[in-house]
Every structure is written in structure tokens, then in C-alpha cells.
Amino acid sequence: MSGQFSRRVTVAITGASGVQYGLRLIQCLLQADTQVLLMVSRAAQVVVATETELKLPGQPEAQEEYLSKLFGAAPGQLKVFGREQWLAPVASGSGAPGSMVICPCSTGTLSAVACGASNNLIERAADVALKERRQLILVPREAPYSEIHLENMLKLTRMGAVIIPASPGFYQRPQRVEEMVDFIVARILSQLGVEQTLLPRWGDALL
Numbered sequence: 763m764s765g766q767f768s769r770r771v772t773v774a775i776t777g778a779s780g781v782q783y784g785l786r787l788i789q790c791l792l793q794a795d796t797q798v799l800l801m802v803s804r805a806a807q808v809v810v811a812t813e814t815e816l817k818l819p820g821q822p823e824a825q826e827e828y829l830s831k832l833f834g835a836a837p838g839q840l841k842v843f844g845r846e847q848w849l850a851p852v853a854s855g856s857g858a859p860g861s862m863v864i865c866p867c868s869t870g871t872l873s874a875v876a877c878g879a880s881n882n883l884i885e886r887a888a889d890v891a892l893k894e895r896r897q898l899i900l901v902p903r904e905a906p907y908s909e910i911h912l913e914n915m916l917k918l919t920r921m922g923a924v925i926i927p928a929s930p931g932f933y934q935r936p937q938r939v940e941e942m943v944d945f946i947v948a949r950i951l952s953q954l955g956v957e958q959t960l961l962p963r964w965g966d967a968l969l
């Protein structure tokens with residue numbers, strides 16, 4: 763238990779295409795009685811405005827209010843932190859949750875995490891997850907990937923991070939974009955150990 767909620771997870775949304783993955787992940791985690799400690803990069807705010815109809819405010823406090831209302835979060839269930847809020851729990855091993863997801867993960871943030879830059883709270887929180895050997899999941903999206911991107915993913919995988927590329931499968935024959943988003947979110951939830959009903963498990967039909 764994490765306070766009044768079953769678990770606590772750090773989520774960062776960065777400026778890669780596919781903010782829908784991050785938003786849906788937050789919604790599912792909140793529905794699963796998880797407290798979400800959220801950070802939204804500046805570039806991610808541009809992507810939200812480009813890819814969705816949402817009117818996400820710029821300030822963390824206003825983002826917290828807006829997203830809490832949007833997803834029907836319980837009081838205190840969604841906490842949003844700013845890019846230089848160094849006193850946030852995620853900035854230290856003593857306060858950070860056991861799991862962090864960067865979804866979607868821009869190649870810029872991927873690179874910063876791989877080299878330990880820690881120049882903003884998202885990068886610092888990921889650095890804390892790595893140094894403390896906690897769970898770190900990154901959901902990168904780019905096409906094609908350069909050697910730099912691939913090397914950074916390999917480096918992070920070798921450090922124990924999990925890379926879940928934003929590449930939905932088609933064997934469920936998705937009819938709607940939301941189903942493709944859920945394909946990836948289901949993978950993330952499974953990694954986090956959160957029960958999910960978004961996607962049937964492979965082979966379940968044969969059991």
C-alpha cells in the first residue's frame with residue numbers, strides 16, 4: 763500500500779508523438795487505485811495541443827486540477843510536478859516510487875536518461891530509478907531509429923530498464939485507434955504488475 767492507495771507509480775509524458783498512450787496509462791492507473799506522480803515536459807504540452815482536443819494548462823498545479831477532473835481522480839490521487847521542482851518525492855531515492863514509466867519517451871529524453879543528464883525533474887527521476895535499481899519503463903517513438911537511439915536503448919536495457927516501443931500489434935484486428943493505444947498500455951500495465959483487461963492474454967483462448 764502507498765498511503766490510501768494500492769500503489770504509487772511515477773509517470774512522465776515527454777514530447778514524442780503518441781501522448782494518447784501516456785494519457786490512457788494515467789487513466790488506467792487511476793482506475794486501478796494507483797497514486798500517480800506525473801510530470802509533463804514542455805515539448806509534451808505542444809504534442810498534447812497538436813494531437814488531442816485537450817486544453818492542458820501550462821502550470822503543474824493547473825494540470826493536476828485539469829487532469830484530475832478529466833479522469834475522475836480521487837483527492838490526492840494525481841500529483842503533478844514541474845520541471846525544476848527538485849523537492850518532489852521523485853527527485854530522491856528515499857521518496858521515489860518503486861516504478862517509473864516514461865510514456866511516450868522522446869529520443870531527447872531517452873538520450874538524457876542514458877547519459878544521466880538529470881537536467882530536469884523527469885531526467886532526475888529516471889536517474890534515481892536507475893541508481894536505486896528500481897523499475898524503469900520507457901516507451902520510445904521515432905521512425906526510423908538512428909544508431910544513437912538504438913545504442914541508448916541497448917544501454918538502458920543493459921542497466922535493467924525495459925523498452926516498450928510504441929509499436930502496437932495487429933493480430934487483435936483493431937478497428938479503432940483506441941484499441942491500438944490500449945495494446946501498448948496493456949503491455950505497460952502488465953510490466954507494472956497491474957491487472958489489466960484491455961487485451962486478452964496470448965493463448966488464453968486455448969486454456
Ligand SMILES: Cc1cc2nc3c(=O)[nH]c(=O)nc-3n(C[C@H](O)[C@H](O)[C@H](O)COP(=O)(O)O)c2cc1C
Nearest residue numbers: 776777778779803805806808812868869870871903
Ligand atoms: C508534434 C510533435 C511531434 C513530435 N514527435 C516526436 C517523436 O515521435 N519522437 C521524438 O523523439 N521526438 C518528437 N518530437 C520532438 C521532441 O518533442 C523534441 O525533441 C523535444 O526536445 C523533446 O523534449 P522532451 O524530451 O523534454 O519532451 C515531436 C515534437 C512535436 C512538436
